[in-house]
Amino acid sequence: MSNQFFTLRVNGADHEIADSWLGESLLDVLRDRAGLMGSKGACTQGECGSCSVMVDDSLVCSCLVMAATAVDQEIVTIEGVAPIGAPSDVQQAFVDAGAVQCGFCTPGLIMAVHDLLDRTSEPTDTEIREELAGNVCRCTGYGRIIEAVQQVAVQRGGAK
Template identity: 75%
Template sequence: MSEFYVLHVNGAAREVRDAAAGESLLFVLRERLGLMGSKGACEQGECGSCSVLLDDQLVCGCLVLAAGAVGQRIVTIEGVAPLGAPSDVQQAFVDAGAVQCGFCTPGLIMATHSLLERSPAPSEMEIREELSGNVCRCTGYGRIIDAVQRVAVARRGAQ
């Protein structure tokens, strides 16, 4: 029975109690576990603002049945880096001016981390395709692509 279950979020076991049937992972993260970084907008997998990692795979939190994610590793934007010490991707988004209203940013940060793990030197085409599930209505994407490329270049330089 799933009224009570445990999710592994950002390295910690988190208990979920009195959950209703069909609650999405996004809902549980925000409304039951207080992790408000993942955003909810379309609730149908089209905007990507709820993107989180599930067993290292980028997924839409709104389309994951929370009770079905028992035993899987969940990483949210809160788990990417400690407060006050942004990851290289987060810092690059700031430096490149890739953040305007900021609503889409957590999802894009998760998508960018996921992309660069799998493909350290992506082409612009690859970046556009890989980020195609994350909608931004402010920036026009140019500065977001710039931010991704900055991280890729900096990581290669650091090796």
């Protein structure tokens, strides 16, 4: 299979990727080829989590995925979480709790928190800290991020 051209399925839409170097990370392809700038790149070694996306329902660092190997997989980025102007409950909770300062880590954190709450509806403080260990924030000190997660857990529990 020669694959200078390949198709990625991102947020439910097919993106034709042309002329990429085949070793490129999914992060670079999302940002530079597909024009989806929401996922951030900082460390490019899986340490910071700012590039977190879902690939086939699994939270991964897009900088560690070789883009050409993600053909036929369902990729969801921060752009696919909610339409502009109608934030998800997690996004709204981040705003309400003041969990956003410079905002660079926020897209990755929103992805990780959605994944966490999908798997664990009522996480403890320790579980939240452990599950978000791969998302580095240098502004907030994490307190308000944890508050935001707890807020969503309470809201979702109350809605049942």
